[in-house]
Amino acid sequence: MTKTTTQALSAADLKYGYGREAAIVNGFDLSAAPGEWLGIVGPNGSGKSTVLCMLARLVSPQGGSVTMDGKDMASMDTKSIARHMTMLTQTQEQVQDITVRELVRRGRNPHLKWYEECRGKHEDVVDWALKVTSMQDLQHRPLQELSGGERQRAWLAMCMAQTPKLLLLDEPTTYLDIAHQLELMELIRQLNREQGITVIMVLHDLNQAARYCDRIVAMKQGEIVREGTPGDVFRVEFFREVFGIEAKLYYDDGVPVYLPCGIAKSEPEGMNAYVTA
Ligand SMILES: Nc1ncnc2c1ncn2[C@@H]1O[C@H](COP(=O)(O)OP(=O)(O)OP(=O)(O)O)[C@@H](O)[C@H]1O
Numbered sequence: 001m002t003k004t005t006t007q008a009l010s011a012a013d014l015k016y017g018y019g020r021e022a023a024i025v026n027g028f029d030l031s032a033a034p035g036e037w038l039g040i041v042g043p044n045g046s047g048k049s050t051v052l053c054m055l056a057r058l059v060s061p062q063g064g065s066v067t068m069d070g071k072d073m074a075s076m077d078t079k080s081i082a083r084h085m086t087m088l089t090q091t092q093e094q095v096q097d098i099t100v101r102e103l104v105r106r107g108r109n110p111h112l113k114w115y116e117e118c119r120g121k122h123e124d125v126v127d128w129a130l131k132v133t134s135m136q137d138l139q140h141r142p143l144q145e146l147s148g149g150e151r152q153r154a155w156l157a158m159c160m161a162q163t164p165k166l167l168l169l170d171e172p173t174t175y176l177d178i179a180h181q182l183e184l185m186e187l188i189r190q191l192n193r194e195q196g197i198t199v200i201m202v203l204h205d206l207n208q209a210a211r212y213c214d215r216i217v218a219m220k221q222g223e224i225v226r227e228g229t230p231g232d233v234f235r236v237e238f239f240r241e242v243f244g245i246e247a248k249l250y251y252d253d254g255v256p257v258y259l260p261c262g263i264a265k266s267e268p269e270g271m272n273a274y275v276t277a
Contacts, residue, residue, distance in 0.1 A: 006070045007031040008166055008198040009055060009085075015063030016050050025050050025222040028064070034165070037192050037199040039213030039230075041206060043243055047222040048202040049170055055200065056087045056168050068166065082110035085166040086159040090174040092151070100146070100154045101139040104129050107161025129160040132195075133187060149180030156187065167191070169201040173208070181205070185212050210234055210256045218242055230256055240264045 014028040025047045032038045040048050053059045055066055057073050066073045068084055086107075095103065107129065108122045118126065130136045135157045138150060146154060152172060159167060167188070173181040189212060191197050203209050209216060210230035218226040218233060220242050226233045234256040239247035246265075247258040 006034075007067070008034045008036070008069065009200065010067045011051075011055060011064065012067075013064035014051065014054055014061045014066070016047075016054060016059065016061055023062075023222065025054070028222070028224065030055075030217060030224070032166075032198050032200055034198055035192070035196045037189075037212060037214045038201070039209040039216050040200065040202045040219060041204070041209055041216060042219035042225075046219040048219055050222075051219070052087070052168055052170050052200070052202055056085060057081055058087070079110045082162060084164060085168065086162045086164040087168040087170070088152075088156055088159050088172045089169075090171045092155050095143060098143050099140050100135055100143060100157070101126065101130070103143055103154055104135070104139070104157045104161045107158040110162060125163060126161055129157045132160055132191065133157040147180075149176050149183065152176060152180070152184060153187070156184070160191065164197060166198045166200070169199065169203075171202055171204060173203070173205070181208070188212070206234065207257055210258075234258060 010031040012029055014025055015023050016025045017023040028047075028051055030038075030051075040051065042048050050059070054061045057066065057076075057078075060074070068076070068081070073081060104126050105118045105122075108118045108125060111122065112118065116122075127136075130139050133153050133156050135150075135153055138146065138154070143151060143154060152175075156172075169188070173184055176184060185208060188199060188201075192199050201213070213230060216226070216228065216230055216233040217224055218238070225242060226238060231254065234249065236247060236249060239245050239258060239260075244264045246261045246263070248261055250257045250259070
């Protein structure tokens, strides 16, 4: 008898277009297994953020469906979605006059009844979220006084206070220097491995995608054009066809590392347009 595993998140035949424009995302399918780290990569404007917003139900798909733990998200209420899933983006809303701890407490809101305050066991979760993100020492500092890296970690602590099973991230390292980028990626790796949190992350840094993700989904013009392990996906042809660049590939302990060498000799017209070296 074959054993079927319920996917942490599945999307089937998603469609989305803005206004009267043609569909930006058309027929997008994806599934993430529990505990998997999935990276979504692709050129600017390929529809990555649009897909992530549909996965988080920040926008409703114009076609297709998203299921979380086997449940159709269209029929779930916002609070129960927020008890299972959270999203961190590259920039966060400006919140004034709030300490890190107060921000992290907001992560408990989906778990509180309307009359309940964040106390007792909820405060214990806040302590835990501050601890796993190494924010304990900064918990009483005003958010606006933190560096960009510290602030991003504070928002991640708030996400963790939601005790999510699924963490969606949209280029969370964009404005961070390399040390803070690695610190955030390592922290997410720890949460993924130790807490079993499923991670779906949009990222532009393909070397980081190769190093951290279990599986890569590459998008171009609203569609998936490659899918597989970093080693399967990151080939010389991939860089030409999807990003229009020539690249050299090296392997560090089996992990592909690419070096961009220039623009490909002709613009790729499609996935079958090979450029001979
Ligand atoms: N609010 C909007 N109104 C109209 N068009 C939009 C809107 N948001 C995005 N688009 C268009 O949809 C397409 C896909 O955008 P999206 O942000 O999903 O791509 P992306 O792959 O995340 O891009 P990037 O890598 O630059 O962040 C782009 O052509 C973009 O111009």
